[in-house]
Amino acid sequence: MDRKTPRIQDVARAAGVSTATVSRAISNPSVVSEATRNAVFEAIRSTGYQINLTARNLRQRRTRAIVVLVPNLGNPFFSHILAGIEQVAASAGFSVLIVDTKQPHANEGQLFTYLSSSRADGLIVLDGSLPVALFERRGTAGGLPPVVFACEWIAGSPFSKVMIDNAAGAAMAIRHLHGLGHRCIGHVSGPRGNVLTDTRLQGTRAALAELGLPVRREWFFDGDFSLQSGAEAARAWLALDERPTAVFCASDQMACGFISQLSMEGYTVPRDVSVVGFDDIDIARHFIPPLTTVRQPRNAIGAAAARLLIAQMGAGTADAPPVEEVLAVELAARRSAAPPGPAAG
Template sequence: MAKVSIKEVAKQARVSAATVSRALSTPKLVNDKTLTRVLKAVKDTGYKPNRFGASLRTQKSGNVVVVMPDITNQVNAGIIRAIENEAMQAGYSVLLGDTQNIEARESHYGDMVTSGQADGILVFTPRIPFPVDENRQAFHDLPPLVNSCEEIPDDNINKVLIDNKAGAMAAVNHLISLGHKRIAAIKGPSFTPSTESRLVGYKEALNDAGIVIDDRYIITGDYGTDSGVVAMEKLLRLKNRPTAVFCFSDDMAIGAMNTLREYDFKIPEDISIMGFDDISYAKLMSPTLTTIKQPLEDIGRESMRMLLALMKGEQTTCKSITLPFELVIRQSTGPVPTS
């Protein structure tokens, strides 16, 4: 006989999986009408609570889940290190989920929280990784959860973010200050909120400077190095090629720089390159990469601290933190070419 999942119980009871978990672990936090519905669904489906979940009344699992779209990305690696440091100091182990932006994988790691195998979750993707009651009114209806980097569009979720739009505007304004008008953008995938915010910032900076936006100068990448290579090749084929390129990640900027070197273009004498993130390789490139620095360690540290406060019941209202970014000027950007 197939094992019944908590999602099936939630569907039959017309509530979220988190509400089912709460009804079974701390029923006093669930109203009588909902509790009755959940218990009936449990009985009708024959659901057997996970052994970890059954013990939630008396003890915690000692685990937290971190949901990342790509753990090999240098940006995420820096964040993960800070998360693990904070978690270990608090006596928690980190269960790392590399989801590759696949929703089924995200849900799998979300189930670890609702079934009691973990006490909280850090989400670095733009989706809540478990079913949510559409009538949910407050963040109290969710298990301990903190969202970061790729923003989930929900005001009832705790978040640690940077201002991607403002960061992009700072990047483009730096290029404009050097005299550039033909400024291209190599953007990330359109489904990521960070890409959309940076694209808004890119366009707004150009508009504010009275520079007409040329859609031929906007190329889609995937935040990876190879996509920077391909995108730069497309830009070089344009009749009026750009004099500066703003890459929405340092990895794509590194790929773009490699393409320019392959075709014997000088950086920044022929074309300036601007990145975003300030990964460790940025200052090791030749020339060194001008970029927008994300406070990666602070993102990991503050996200974990917020999650710890939620799990301990010390934070009783929804909270959002916006961390500062920094424009780091190095050698890859320079004045617009005179010819």
């Protein structure tokens, strides 16, 4: 016996809504309530209705895709952010395309091809080091779709962003070390010209000044957020005649590199020096010793960026007023930081 092909009217009856509501739930999920959206998609599953995505997207001139630009997919910091983006995007009917901006093939010309409304309905950018010229096609035909920056951003750019209070997080780390009794505190910074480096450095310097602690040039070590730069900072710390008893690293990867290098040289954290990181990547709690760090709500950052982008896409314009959303951080106190002992210094 032949079965009748399910129609949108069958979905509407099963969900108890109008056909217009079914259409809205499919084409623009963010404009209907979660309960209605769930009812519609349950009805689609139960009736066997097939959504013709290709035809729908051609009619709407939409791709139903979000492009995410990530600076180095090998960095474990981004995993939970991408998971948060994917969870929100998938629930709204969007696919996610991830582009690693630091791969050798990702030159400016090739990246440019991803920044088109013909490739994606919206962009989430996690790389604040990209040239601003890449994003200067707003409002042009076939030009730039809505853009949201997350974690990093380009200073002065007219785009919405989701971030944490980096300066406050750095100050939190310094105050924690001060509270443990440290009065000589160093800092390993991120790459030069990076907004996270700058804001965390500002927070570090401000907290040191507020607490009346010394700010010594030789106690500030250059880094680039990598394990290797943390190891190099450890070697620089070892070369000092007078060493800080605690070091705040602007990323967990640098903190892990710092601690590992000291271990290879026969030094122990926190006996010889206390170390605090920033990010709370997955390895931080399992490292030896478990790393004290400033915890970023990474999944929440990704989810918030995706929700903000979808809302802007629903508004139908790339020129919506920019929104800035700042999420709170917290200190995860573990065993890599302790009161200074007789071996420190």
